Amino acid sequence: MKKSILIIIVLSFTLQLNGQELFTVPEKTLEQKYTKMIKFNWINIVTAIRFAKTQGLSPYEYGQFVGSLYARGRDKDSGFIGYAQGFLRNWEYHRPDSEPAIIIEFESDNMLVFKVPSSIMVKPFGDDGLMCGVSIDEMLDMMNGSHSQISKKLGCTSKMVLKDEWIVITISELE
Secondary structure (H helix, E strand, O other), rough: HHHHHHHOOOOHHHHHOOOOOOOOOOOOOHHHHHHHHHHHHHHHHHHHHHHHHHHOOOOOHHHHHHHHHHHHOOHHHHHHHHHHHHHHHHHHHHHOOOOOOOOEEOOOOOOEEEEEEEEHHHHOOOOOOEEOOOEEHHHHHHHHHHHHHHHHHEEEEEEEEEEOOOOEEEEEOOO
16 A cells, blocks of 8 residues: 555656646846847847958948948938937937936037947947957947948938947038
C-alpha cells in the first residue's frame, strides 16, 4: 500500500513538471520597452555604418546616402519652420523622461539652436564609446551627412556637435 501511494505521488509530481510551460511572455514596463526600442534603433544604425565602412564609405558618405532617401519624401513647402520643428520632435522622441529636457538656446525666423542631453546617445555606446565597432563621433558624422541632404532639399543647413554633456544642434535657413 505504501509503495502504491509513493508511486502515485511520484507520478503526480512528474506529470505536473512535464505540464509546465517552457516559455512565458515577459512583463515589462513602458520605460523598459522604450529603452530597449531606442537601443535597437541605435544598433540598427551602427551596424549599417559598420557595413558601409567595409564598402569603403565614410560614415558621413553613408549618411548622405540615407539622407538622400529620406529627403525624397520630405515636403519642400514645410521649409525651415517645419524642418526645425521636426528635428526637435525627433530628438524629443529619443529622450526618456528620466533625462534632462531639451533646451532651446536661440530661435528666430531663420535659425534654431537647441541642445539635447548627450546621454541619450552616449549611454547606449557604453564606457568605451563604441557600439559594434562604431564610435559616437562616427554616429554624429553619419547623422550630419544624412541631415545635409534633408536640409539642402528644404533650403536649410544643419549641424550637430557633441559638446560635453550636450549635443548642440544648429539649423539655419539659407538666404
